[in-house]
Structures are given as structure tokens and as C-alpha cells.
Amino acid sequence: MKTLSYxxxxxxxxxxxxxxxxxxxxxxPIGFFWRARHSQIYPELARLEELGYVTHEVVEQQNxxxxxxxxxxxxxxxxxxxxxxxxxxxxxxRDEFLLKTFSLxxxxxxxxxxxxxxxxxxxxEQLRVYEGIKQHIETEGAGEFMQPSSAYFASYITLMQxxxxxxxxxxxxxxxxxxxxxxxx
Amino acid sequence: MKTLSYxxxxxxxxxxxxxxxxxxxxxxPIGFFWRARHSQIYPELARLEELGYVTHEVVEQQNxxxxxxxxxxxxxxxxxxxxxxxxxxxxxxRDEFLLKTFSLxxxxxxxxxxxxxxxxxxxxEQLRVYEGIKQHIETEGAGEFMQPSSAYFASYITLMQxxxxxxxxxxxxxxxxxxxxxxxx
DNA sequence: GAAGACATGTAAGAGGTTACATGATTGT
DNA sequence: ACAATCATGTAACCTCTTACATGTCTTC
Numbered sequence: 001m002k003t004l005s006y007x008x009x010x011x012x013x014x015x016x017x018x019x020x021x022x023x024x025x026x027x028x029p030i031g032f033f034w035r036a037r038h039s040q041i042y043p044e045l046a047r048l049e050e051l052g053y054v055t056h057e058v059v060e061q062q063n064x065x066x067x068x069x070x071x072x073x074x075x076x077x078x079x080x081x082x083x084x085x086x087x088x089x090x091x092x093x094r095d096e097f098l099l100k101t102f103s104l105x106x107x108x109x110x111x112x113x114x115x116x117x118x119x120x121x122x123x124x125e126q127l128r129v130y131e132g133i134k135q136h137i138e139t140e141g142a143g144e145f146m147q148p149s150s151a152y153f154a155s156y157i158t159l160m161q162x163x164x165x166x167x168x169x170x171x172x173x174x175x176x177x178x179x180x181x182x183x184x185x
Numbered sequence: 186m187k188t189l190s191y192x193x194x195x196x197x198x199x200x201x202x203x204x205x206x207x208x209x210x211x212x213x214p215i216g217f218f219w220r221a222r223h224s225q226i227y228p229e230l231a232r233l234e235e236l237g238y239v240t241h242e243v244v245e246q247q248n249x250x251x252x253x254x255x256x257x258x259x260x261x262x263x264x265x266x267x268x269x270x271x272x273x274x275x276x277x278x279r280d281e282f283l284l285k286t287f288s289l290x291x292x293x294x295x296x297x298x299x300x301x302x303x304x305x306x307x308x309x310e311q312l313r314v315y316e317g318i319k320q321h322i323e324t325e326g327a328g329e330f331m332q333p334s335s336a337y338f339a340s341y342i343t344l345m346q347x348x349x350x351x352x353x354x355x356x357x358x359x360x361x362x363x364x365x366x367x368x369x370x
Numbered sequence: 371g372a373a374g375a376c377a378t379g380t381a382a383g384a385g386g387t388t389a390c391a392t393g394a395t396t397g398t
Numbered sequence: 399a400c401a402a403t404c405a406t407g408t409a410a411c412c413t414c415t416t417a418c419a420t421g422t423c424t425t426c
Contacts, residue, residue: 002413003281010288020377033283040414042379063423065377077291084288085296090307091280093350096188097273098218098343103195103265105339111270112333122275148297148368154290157364158283161357165278168353172346179342183333187385205405222387227407248395250405 001079004044005053007034009072009080012054014151018067019045029133029155032126032162045070053079101176113180120173127166134159186264189229190238192219194257194265197239199336203252204230214318214340217347230255238264286361298365305358312351319344 011017011025022045023038025031036044045068048054053076056068072080097119104112137145137159141152196202196210207230208223210216221229230253233239238261241253257265282304289297322330322344326337 003284004413006288007284010284013288013291018377019379023377030284030287031277033278033280033287035277035279035414037415038378039380039416061376064375065422067377080288081291084285084292085300087300087303088282088285090304090311091278091282092216092220093218093276093347094220094279095218095276097276098346099188099192099195099215100269100273101346102215102218102339102343103191103198103269104342105334105336106198106262106266107269109333115270115272118272119275126275146364146368148294148365149290151290154287157289157361158287160360161283161286161354162278164353164357165350168349169346172349175345176342179331180333183331189385203405204407208405220386223406224388224408225386246404249403250394252405 001083003034004036004040005048006080006083007036008041008044008048009053009076012070012072013077013080016069016071018059018069020067022070032130033158048076052076104176109180113177116173116176116180120170120177123166123169123173127163127170130159130162130166134163186268188219189221189225190233191265191268192221193226193229193233194238194261197255197257198262198265201254201256203244203254205252207255217315218343233261237261289361294365298362301358301361301365305355305362308351308354308358312348312355315344315347315351319348 007026007030008022011022011030017025019038019042023041026034026036026041045054045056049056049070052073054070054072056070058066059069060066100115107115137152137156141150141156144150145152145156147153192211192215193207196207196215202210204223204227208226211219211221211226230239230241234241234255237258239255239257241255243251244254245251285300292300319341322337322341326335326341329335330337330341332338
């Protein structure tokens, strides 16, 4: 089973979704640490159904096309639970911008400052998005997000990593800009 | 030009290397933010040579096979310099472990603590490796690593992101373990 | 009338990993 | 004897992205 499968199961463990809804979730909330396009999602849902980890039923709608709503089976839930309990290898970072900072000595100082500030700006934006979701979880999952058996807890700690990561990245960018400004004179 | 090409050029901008040496560097120093196998590296070096960004000469050796040592051309250096000066889209994180924490509410507390502690351990190890390289740069590039036009400077700031990232990751893991231990009772 | 959301699919292509392939030397 | 290092390459496979494909309804 590939990682994408577990991404889909992890959403369906929370509630039923159509392929289209999952596609949207894979862009934003989950998409922050695992993205996928609809061209990957639709075939993968069909495959998970063949394996018996999900089932679907067609829901008819008015004015919009019918949709297939997928439900996690007991087998799917168990498969996900087991995968979560197994250790993972630490992820290898794959960040094009870090490759650029590795060659930043070749750029002229003004250009260097510009690209670093641009990157910082993007991470500030992302941080704001996370902060918004944090507010949402703290409100909606009020009494639950502190209980380890609640999905809100899991969403919350995952989100905290996003926030913490972005803050760290922004601080690092600012440190570089400071050094470039101080040392370029 | 794909990102891998720039990874190779960024190494050759520092000094000449054979394909085999680049392969090793792509595992460790650069490999921390952009990895590649030799099956990608050898054809890509050939392609860069066709494009005129690198040249190679065969160096004969005793007891070990001959090697092709690659050198960056002026055109290659200019191509790299321009790429560095262009803004990049913020990288999308792709971390299987974050996907697991997103479903951590399904695992029993003991298993949850175990997987998080295992992940923390791996990041502590990685941090130690980075700290070692940091010492190395501070010694070898003593007077240079503070100058933006020096390759040591670029190596240093990139490495600082690695260190900062690992520290942040470890703190986050420890926070989760604390919460799981406190709340599981 | 055009653009965009809803909804699901397939096909082609790029990028990346694993495996296949060869061969000498050095260390256990 | 066996594994590991040095050294370079190709082939098969998997994953992921981009593009092709279709059709209705609502909003500008």
C-alpha cells in the first residue's frame, strides 16, 4: 500500500466523502503535507474499494451531477490503525529554495535579498492560513482537541507542526536577510 | 531545466567532481534537501554536457577504474546564477510521518508514544550530523563563511536551516509525547 | 456568451526508484 | 571465500503532473 492510500483512508476515517470532496481536501488541509490531484485520487479510491477498505454509494443530486460517496470499512480502519502504529523513516526534505540558498553566493546581494524576502512572504501567508485553521479547531473541537482519542487532537498536533515549521522558516529567512544587509556594505 | 540539473551545477560551481563523487555528495551534504541516485546523475551530467554547461575529461587512475571529472563552464555558471536570482514557489512538505500523526487518534496511546519517540530519535541523529558539519565549516571556512560572496556562507546558511528544522521537529515530537503521557492517564 | 463550480474519469509524459550489468582491488 | 569500495552505465517500473474528455447549472 502506498502512502496516498493512507492519506485517503485518514480522511474517510473522519467522515464519508465523495471523490470530489477528497480532491479538495487534498489541496488544502491534508494537502499541506501530502498532495494529490484528482487524476490520482479517483483511480486510487476504486483500488481501495477492490481491496475492501472502502465502499461507495451513488448519491443523486439536483442541478449538479450525481456523486459517489465513499465510506471506510472496518478492514480499512484496521489497516490504517496498523500503519499508524508502525515507525516511519524520517522524511527527506525536498526544497528547491534550499538548493538556491546553497548557491546564493553567486547572486548579487540585491537579488539575493529579493528572493529570500519573497520566500519569507510566502511562508508568512501560509502561517496565516494555519493560524486560521487553528482557531477553527479550537472552537469547533473545543472539549475534544486535548483528548488523544479524538480526531481533533490528531488534527491539532499535525497543524501545530505546520505552524511551528512556518515560524521557523520565516525566522531563518529573516536571519539571512539581516546578514546580507549587514555584510553587503 | 529541471531542479536536479541545478543541484549538480551547484556542486560543480564549488569544485570539479566526477560523477561518482557527485553521487556521494547527493547522498549526504546536498542530499539533505535534494537527493538523487547514480542512475539519474550519470545521464543528467551527459545532458548538461550536451547543453554546454559542463565539460569533462577522463582521469586515469591506478588500481581503480578511470573516472570522468566534470568542470562547470562559464555558461553553466551563468545559468545557475540566473536560476538562483529567480523567486521560487514555497516547497510543499511531503512527510509520511505527518500523515501518521493526522491519524494518531486511532492508535493506542502506548503505540502512539512509541512511533513519535522513534521519529524524534531519528531527527536527533540527523541534528548531530548537521552539528558536525557546522563545526567543519566554521573551522575550514573560518574567515569566509560570513561573506555573502563565499561558497562557505551559502553552505553555512543552508546548514543553519537544517539545524533549525531538526530542532523544531524534535521539540514538536517531545510536546506530543508529553501530551500523550499526561492525557492518557 | 463566458467563466467557474460540480463531478468523474483516462492518457501521455516527466521524474524518480529499484534492479540489472560489469569488473578490478582491498579488507575481513 | 565474501563483502565493500571505486566507477559508470542501462532498463523496468512506479508515482505524480499535465493534458484530454464530457456535461449541467449558476453567476457575471
